[in-house]
Amino acid sequence: MSARTFVKSLAAALLITGSALAQDVPAGTKLVVADQSELIRNLLEASGQRDAITSDLELPNFAGGPAILEAMRAGALDIAYVGDTPPIQARASGMLLPIIATVTREKSEYRLVARPGLAIDDLADLRGKRVSYIEGSGRQAFLIEALNRAGLTLEDVTLVPLRVTDLPDALRTQSVDVAVLQEPHVTRLTHQIGASAVSDPRERELLPGTWYIYARPEALADPAKHAAIGEFLTATIRAAGWSNENREEWGKEYYTDFQRIPASDTEAILASQSLMEFETSAEGIPHHQRLIDILAQAGELPERFDAEGSFSADFDPVIEAAR
Incomplete structure (x- = not known):
């Protein structure tokens, strides 16, 4: 796929009318979100934000970005929570999966x-x-x-x-x-x-900790799913804020109780983590470009490309209002 064709296709996928903040979620709307290590599910439930979601939310659990990408290709997912390189690899392969939110920690956990x-x-x-x-x-x-x-x-x-x-x-x-x-x-x-x-x-x-929420273009183009995505992002951002303010409670519920790891391991994990923050497209683009450049310069991409073309700014108002 040529760069010009990619840009045209992405632009067409993101032509959605109306503000994400103004949309109500129609009754019966189904939203399928790829989770990893059941993090999102636990975060929403522990914070109480799961009750704020009115869509029919499904959170299938995946082990890594490649499996999520295949599910996206099959049309089985609407959006996904993934690490920092899967959106780059997806775009390099010609798969249009615009990033709708960036999740970052000041220091990497690696x-x-x-x-x-x-x-x-x-x-x-x-x-x-x-x-x-x-x-x-x-x-x-x-x-x-x-x-x-x-x-x-x-x-x-x-x-x-x-x-x-x-x-x-x-x-x-x-x-x-x-x-x-x-x-x-x-x-x-x-x-x-x-x-x-x-x-x-x-x-x-070396690098901050970075994750992304990316979307299947067909889901963004569906007004009902688009509204559900905005609602989901609002709840997830607020849940992340709760985890930042209640680190010990979150650590016990997710790592010690759910993952059943010793309390000493939970302490080590929490000590390694900076606060979880959400960024808008404008805030997330510079670091994403840095990641693209790192991989391209190492010969791990067929060609370097512009990070801006990987993002949708459609939910920036949601992010700014919820964080």
């Missing part, structure tokens, strides 16, 4: 963690190491940016393709030297096997 017996004090020490690599995930962009800061490229390390679930065992068995992990695995592996996070202070400043 950490570069070295196997036992290996200390990484400088990002340049990644040269020649066996490093976990998960294409199409936020971990991919995080690793590439770490290499960029050290003046290295993907060719300067040995990439070991893995699934997210395999990362802890890969460090335990020392089949990789460095893995991109999140809490509670960072703290667990530090205590259990003597793994260690990269100590270069630049590692903590």
